[in-house]
Structures are given as C-alpha cells and as structure tokens.
Amino acid sequence: MKRIDLLARSATACAVVLLIAACGGGGGGGSAPSSTTKTDSSLQLSGTAATGAALANASVSVKCASGNGTGTTDASGAYTLKLTGGALPCVINVTGTQGGVSVSLHSLAEAGSTDAGGNTAASANVTPLTEMIVAQLTAGLPSDLFESFGAGSSGQVSTEKLADATNARLKALEGATGIDLGTIDPFKTKLVAATQSAPDAGNAYDKLLDQLGDKVGPEALPQVVNQIASAAGSGGSGLTEVMASVEKGSLRGCGLALSGKYRTVDFFG
Numbered sequence: 001m002k003r004i005d006l007l008a009r010s011a012t013a014c015a016v017v018l019l020i021a022a023c024g025g026g027g028g029g030g031s032a033p034s035s036t037t038k039t040d041s042s043l044q045l046s047g048t049a050a051t052g053a054a055l056a057n058a059s060v061s062v063k064c065a066s067g068n069g070t071g072t073t074d075a076s077g078a079y080t081l082k083l084t085g086g087a088l089p090c091v092i093n094v095t096g097t098q099g100g101v102s103v104s105l106h107s108l109a110e111a112g113s114t115d116a117g118g119n120t121a122a123s124a125n126v127t128p129l130t131e132m133i134v135a136q137l138t139a140g141l142p143s144d145l146f147e148s149f150g151a152g153s154s155g156q157v158s159t160e161k162l163a164d165a166t167n168a169r170l171k172a173l174e175g176a177t178g179i180d181l182g183t184i185d186p187f188k189t190k191l192v193a194a195t196q197s198a199p200d201a202g203n204a205y206d207k208l209l210d211q212l213g214d215k216v217g218p219e220a221l222p223q224v225v226n227q228i229a230s231a232a233g234s235g236g237s238g239l240t241e242v243m244a245s246v247e248k249g250s251l252r253g254c255g256l257a258l259s260g261k262y263r264t265v266d267f268f269g
Helices: 002-022 128-138 142-148 151-156 159-177 204-215 221-232 240-248
Strands: 042-048 059-066 068-072 078-084 087-098 101-109 120-123 254-258
Touching: 042 087, 059 078, 059 151, 068 078, 087 120, 087 142, 101 128, 101 142, 128 142, 128 159, 128 204, 128 221, 142 151, 159 204
Parallel strands: 042 120
Antiparallel strands: 042 078, 059 068, 059 087, 087 101
16 A cells, blocks of 8 residues: 555656646746847938939948948939948948939938937938038048048048038138028938929028039039149138139030149150
C-alpha cells in the first residue's frame, strides 16, 4: 500500500509540474520575451523649387551631415525626401529645365523641428535667390559646396551664418535691382509657384521671384552667382557692376556671355 501510495503521489506531482510548464509559469520560465525592434530616427526634407515658374519633374539630390537621397519634384515644383538616420545640415541640388534653358539651383537646410521620437522635419525652398545666398555664405560656387559636402562640412552651415548671408544678399539685391524682398525667409517661407496649368497661381513669394527673374534670367544667373562668390570673399556685394551688365543683355551670338568687361588670355606654343 505504501508503495502504491508513493507512486500515486509522484504521478500527481509530475502532473502538476507538467501543468505549470504548459501554462508558462514557474521559475520565470515560459516563452522567451519578444525582442524590441529599434527604429532609426529619420530626417524629412521638403520644399518647392521654382524660378517664378515651378521647376516641374526636376531631379533632386540631397547631401547631409549624415545621409544622402534623391527624388523628383512634382508638377508644382514641390519635393519631399525622407532619409533614415539622416542629420542636418543638408545641401539640396535641383536640376531641371525652364523655358528651354537648363537650370541647376542649390539650397540649404540647417535647422528643423524634432518630435519625441527623434524624427526631424526641415524645409528648404530651392530658387535663384537661395542660389545667390549660398554663394554669399560660402564665398564660392554652390555647386562646389554640394560636391564636397559631407560629415565634416557641418561647420560651414549654421543658423547664424545663414541669417547673416541672407540679410546681406537681400540688402544688396534691393540696392542693385530695386526689388524689396521684405522680411521673407527665402529658405523656409511657404512658396507656391505658378505652373503651366495655373500660371497665375503663384503666391507673394513667387511673384517676387518673377520680379527677380525679369532682372536676372536663367541664362544670366550663373554669371551673377559667380560674381557674388568672388566678391563675398572680399566683403563686397558683387552686384552693382554685374547688374548693369545684365540689364544690357547677353552678347550677340553667345547667350552665356553678358555685356561688360572681360579679360582674355591667349596661349601660344
């Protein structure tokens, strides 16, 4: 009887152990805790590319302190790029065609807003005005900044430096062209550009770009930007003389050469 009773109690104990194991209890056992997937923070860049008219279906390339990306503008010139693990500042390059002329414009995004999840959103319009300001900021060609930009380039771009370059450029433009750009932020102010389907749909910012385009068209912009870059290093505005040349128009038979003073270098041998 004692042996039978002992066997019965052992069987009961085993059944209890099996029941506990099946329920995932006892000794911290049971199924392994599910692993938590870590999501990298993201950087979203958005804006509008325009010269007064939208740069539609244009190629967009972005280089940031961390992360690169590419995209295309829509019919209104707007773009949005999301870079996983991206970090500001960023340089934006938009390349397209306006009125049969190839256009390559640059812009900067140096600051944005960050949510609780660490995701940052920043705005950067891309216009002839931002092209001029980037040249003013770096005392160089915007295309050179874009080509060399990377993790070690953050010191070149800051909110304070960009504000100083913007103020200097807007003041110089008003003096050279008579265009008062007011208090707009060329990079972050909302820009609604005119389009082929809605030529009168541009907002106040877009109409200012139209006025600037009447003074500095796509053909003349590279020369104006080059002059700004050259003069910025010496503290000048770089616009008074070149704007006088722009208003005279391009040289006959050479749409990329403005009327004005030139030097030639002849090479022999």
